[in-house]
Amino acid sequence: MDEDVVRERDARAYEAVHDAADFTELKRRYKNFVVPWTIAxxxxxxxxxxCNNWARDFMNTKVVGHINIALIFGLLQFVSTFVIAAVYGRYANRKLDxxxxxxxxxxxxxxRR
Incomplete structure (x- = not known):
């Protein structure tokens, strides 16, 4: 098949998908999830x-033994990353996919047309 014909067919297919209401809805749902979670x-x-820069006394507060608030906050950064990824996975499976x-x-x- 001629390469120009293939390109033309692909361009029409992309335009048809881009112009579909479902594509607009997909972008809206994606942004409605990603923007608030990114800001949070x-x-x-x-x-x-x-807090690590300007609230050192607070961050150095011991919680248990040598574990202080700074260490807990640092570990919670990892936990929150995985929680957001899991929430996004569920959201994508239900609403985006x-x-x-x-x-x-x-x-x-x-x-195919």
Missing amino acids: FMTWYLAYVA PLAAGLNAKYKRER
């Missing part, structure tokens, strides 16, 4: 950094 995590991270699968099927149908 960055706020949490910057609070941790700020069905739309993406439909758009993929639409793309494949359009390419």
Whole structure:
């Protein structure tokens, strides 16, 4: 098959998917999840950094033995990262993947035309 014909068919398929209402909805759902969670995590991270710089007495407060608040906050950074990843995985499986699968099927149908 001629390369120009393939490119034209691919371009039409991409445009059809891009113009679909499901594509707009997919982008909206993705942004509605990612933006608030990114802001929340960055706020949490910057609070941790700020406390380490300017609230040293608070961060040096011993909790149990040699474990202080700074160490707990540092470990919670890792925990929060994994929690957000797990929440995103569940959200994507329920809200994003069905739309993406439909758009993929639409793309494949359009390419065959």
